[in-house]
Amino acid sequence: MPSNVHPRKLLVEGKTDKRVIPYLIEANGVKWERCGEHVVHIDPRGGFQELAKPGVIAAELRATGLKALGVVLDANSNAPRRWKQIKTHIDGEFERLPDQMPRAGLDVIHPQGPRFGVWIMPDHTWLAWQDEPGKQLHQAVEHGIFDPQSPRSRPFVKWFRRLFEL
Secondary structure, three states, X not given: OOOOOOOEEEEEOOHHHHHHHHHHHHHOOOOOEEOOEEOOEEEEOOOHHHHOOOOHHHHHHOXXXXXXXXXXXXXXXXXXXXXXXXXXXXXXXXXXXXXXXXOOOEEEEOOOOOEEEEEEEOOOHHHHHOOOOOOOHHHHHHOOOOOOOOHHHHHHHHHHHHHHOO
């Protein structure tokens, strides 16, 4: 059953994503809060296995009032494998999905109307090379190690803006 119906919803694996994504998006010119509401509701699902359970994404896509649903996944060192794993859970919802994850992220229209997108985050192993190795991504953001306006974050921001029409 869909949780928290909001016209724009993003399913993520964990709470770190919920903290970092608004910071990243706002740093790139999108006001995160409008009229007292977040422009996109971020729903952390407690890991890939929870997010990829059969029927979870299908139920979210059928929520009344939904305009766009996004899914952000960690690559876990193998983005093509991660795409194949999630594709098996959504293939029946769409007429044709690409065999390989598009470099610019997936952005398609569901037959019932809402936009649907998938973004696979690259691994953040570069955090281990910093002066203080082992920082989590949200800590790297807070300490200024991760630049939210770097060219590496632009493709994600473009995908996010396109999917949620911001």
